Amino acid sequence: MADSLDTIDYVVIGIYFIAVLCVGIWSTCRPNRGNTTGYFLAGKSMHWIPVGASIYASNIGAPMFIGLAGTAAASGLAVTIYEWIAVYFLVALGWVFLPVYISSGVFTMPEYLRKRFGGKRIRMFSSFFALIGFILFNISIEIYSGAIFLQQILKWNMYLCVVLILIVTALFTVIGGLASVIYTDTLQSAVLLISATILAVMGLNEDQLIVQRTLSAKNMVHAKAATLFASVLKLTGLLLFIIPGMISRILYTDDIACADPKSCEEFCNNKAGCSNFAYPVLVIRLLPKGLRGLMLAALLAALMSSMTSILNSGSSIMTMDIWRQFRKQAPQSELMIVGRLTVLVLVVLSVLWLPILKSAEAGIIWFYMQAIRSYLIPPMCVLFVLGLFWKKLTEQGAFWGLILGLIVGIIRMVLDFSFRAPLCGSGDPDNRPAIVSKVDFLHFAAILGLVTTGAMILISMFTEPRPDRKLKRVTWWTRNDEDEPELSSDEEEDFGFDSENEQRQPVETLDNEKCQMLQKCKDWICGTIKEPKSKLSPEEKGLLRKKMTSLSEKTRNRRILNCAAVLIIIGTTVLIAVFH
Structure with missing residues (x-):
């Protein structure tokens, strides 16, 4: 039984990283990299396969391998519901939310909220x-x-591993933008599916021996197809995460299912349990040479996929939704630099938060992840649903409903982290407040959603709604309107197209080749390359915007996609019913 990687494993990992690096660099050579549309939306030219793969890969980061497999090792198949329920939301994304977002012509969700x-x-x-x-x-x-x-x-130092991963991840995001993210995600998804499936099959064979049993699409059509593709991939969670986690518990019961806090601490330095180590132990002890390296590459791929998407989103939000509030006439070069600096700041702050997370949660990743989202996310979900379907939801109702929901959620989160549950088998009494011990995070999420909904509706009934002329193309009922929403002067913004007011700085003459080379390197890294471009006429800008916000679909394609969506929903419902 192997306890460490072999030379061939390191070779496989090296080859993988070289391949990913080449894909990332190749994607930076694509057109439109030097403007916000190209950097943040990949030029609106992506095919449904890489977009769907990117959605899937962005969602199955390292927490899915560690947390989901670990939870399966501790409690069995029930956690699969988390993955399968997501299929309904992915279909809703393609058929309900995306049409409105595309029609409104926005880059980010905060920008949609402004409109x-x-x-x-x-x-x-x-x-x-x-x-x-x-x-x-x-x-x-x-x-x-x-x-x-x-x-x-x-067996590396944790912070050394963290720094190396973040450097590579941030490099891809900073240099390539969303196009780099999507293309590397496509490669990483292939590695992930192949190697995880191999591990699942090998694990099933060993089980059998013991107990005899194992988001920039081209158009609306590609956007919907991408969500369906991601939905199908989500259904593989049972094979990729749940079953391997359960197999690991069966094969290595003494380590993964340690019977008492003392033995757990000896194996994984965690008195609460070692189920989080189910997947890593299975990989290192079961897979042969070479495949161990491939699986490690797949797990690093999952981590990098999620990180690149998160960092790109953070960069977009800081640039398009915050910075431009203070610098409305900021040139494209300035926006590019701000986006890259945001990536670096997010990385630094996340590393500083790492020791707090480690000490506070004792490695119980999955429940930390779900609990903290249950305390903070429901008000935002209510905001988008009501904003999409109820035209009378007002700004005052939405804002103060968010504030109330945030206060209630933070209070519960503080109580949850202040009063820890007694260790399993310790015999200690549960002295936590009833709101913590009697109401789990999923039930609390439902309660918080109802409280926020009530507050938003009540306040909106006593405040003036937004006029219909300002709601064109921003709700489900107005998504097909021909006219753009009427915005006041303080709400007008450039919606991502190259601004005519971009400040053009005089190019200084450099005296020698060395300075010229340094300038070129700086421009490439910062995204400030000056490309010759002609000024668009109002008619041309109108045609460009019409293309980017079009919801048109061929009748044949629409029918095929609708039938596929229905079949996927029925199949998912059957799976949930069978395994319930």
Whole structure:
């Protein structure tokens, strides 16, 4: 039984990283990299396969391998529901939410909120909330999950592993933008599916021996097809995560299902249990040489996929939703630099949060991840659903409903982290407040959603709704309107097309080749390459915007996609019913 990687494993890992690096660099050579549309939306030219693969890969980061497999090792098949329920939301994304977002012509969700509600409060709130959330329950969890795996596999120092992974991840995001993210995600998804399937099959064979039993699409059509593709991939969670986690518990019961806190601490330095190590232990002990390296590459791919998407989103939000509030006439070069600096800041803050996460949660990744989202996310979900379907939801109702929901959620989160549950088998009494011990995080999420909904509706009934002329193309009922929404002067913004007011700085003459080379390197890294371009006429800009916001679909394609969506929903429902 192997306890460490062999030379061939390191060779496989090296080859993988070289391949990913080449894909990332190749993607930076694509057109439109030097403007916000190209950098943040990949030029609106992506095929449904890479977009769907990117959606899938972005969602199955290291927490899915560590947390989901670990939870399966501890409690069995029930956790599969988390994955399968996501299929319904992915279909809803393609058929309900995306049409409105595309029609409104926005880059980010905060930008949509500005067009839907007007004013700046909600947009700024959601922007800062998103950036904090990236640190609190996205980037830090990804880093911690990856550290757990690398520590078990490579026996490296955790922070050395973290720094190396973040440098490569940030490099891809900073240099390539969303196009680099999507193309590398496509490669990583292939590696992930192949190697995880191999592990599942090999694990099933060993089980049998013991107990005799195992988001920039081209158009609306590609956008819908991408969500369906991602939905199908989500159904593989049972094979990729759940079953391997259960197999690991069967094969290595003494380690993964340690009977008492003392033995757990000896194996994984965690008195609460070692189920989080189910997947890493299975990889290092079961797979042969070479395949161990491939699986490690797949897990690092999952980590990097999620990290690149998160960092790109954070960069977009800071640039388009916050910075331009203070610098409305900022040139494209300045926006590019701000986006890249945002990536670096998010990385640094997430690393600083890592020790707090490690000490507070004792490695219980999955429940930390789900609990903290249950405390903070429901108000935002209510906001988008009501904003999409109820035209009378006002800015005041939305804003103060968000504030109330945030206060209630933070109170519950503080109580949850202040009063820890007694260790299993310790015999200690549960002295936590009833709101913590009697109401789990999923039930609390439902309660918080109802409280927020009531507050938003009640306040909106006593405040003036937004006029219909300002709701064109920003709700489900107005998504097909021909006219753009009427915006006041303080709400007008450039929506991502190259601005005619871009400040053109005089190009200084450099005296020697060395300075010229340094200038070219700086321009390439910062995205400030000056490309000759002609000024668009109002008619040309109108045609460009019409193309980017079009919801047109050929009748044949629409029918095929609708039938596929129905079949996927029926299949998912059958799976849930069978395994319930």
